[in-house]
Amino acid sequence: MKKIILGLMAGTLMTASANAASYQAQGCGLGSTLFTDGSNLVHQVLGATTNGLSGNNTFGMTSGTSNCELDGAGGQANAVFIKANKVALSNDIARGQGATLASLTRMYGCTNFNAVGSALQKNYKTIFSTQNAEAGQIDMSIRNVIEANKACI
Known part of the structure; x- marks a missing residue:
């Protein structure tokens, strides 16, 4: 065996x-x-x-190893990641911290994890406006929050 x-x-x-x-x-x-x-x-x-x-x-x-490609422009990699980790990401954004949120923050090319976590936590209801929000919608909402709050340093 x-x-x-x-x-x-x-x-x-x-x-x-x-x-x-x-x-x-x-x-x-x-x-x-x-x-x-x-x-x-x-x-x-x-x-x-x-x-x-x-x-x-x-x-x-x-x-950038182990099939981890940093895609600071977002691209499809972020949407795929969001779709595959939607529940964990939702929980992390609600808390403003966590491994899934840290990974996604890095994928956006951001280094200030605390600022991004705080901005996304404050805008949780905007990001997850519906229970069935699509990954592309979530990705766009996250981008808008990060940009509006100048959280990505």
Whole structure:
């Protein structure tokens, strides 16, 4: 049984190396390099869990490694990240801090996490105006709040 599990893990690693893509729906980090199919729910869950357990997202974001591409202009990467992490991001914005909010702040190219967190927290109801707000709407609202409050330094 151990040999089968090790074989599966080795196969996954080889597949991940061969298929490594840029930003994944499960976030970036070790999990996105091991589980590359962002459209597969199982891969998303396994990738996000691996990212959380390994705790290397911050390093990946700051170094641009582990499928973490900094996209200061936003682009689709921010919307994909928001969609994949909507609940956690909503909770973090409500608190004005948290790992998901810090990752997104970095993706926007901001370095003043406290100013961004505070501005977004104060504008929570604007950002999440409806329960079913789309990722693109949330992204645009966040951009507008950051710009209006000059929070991105």
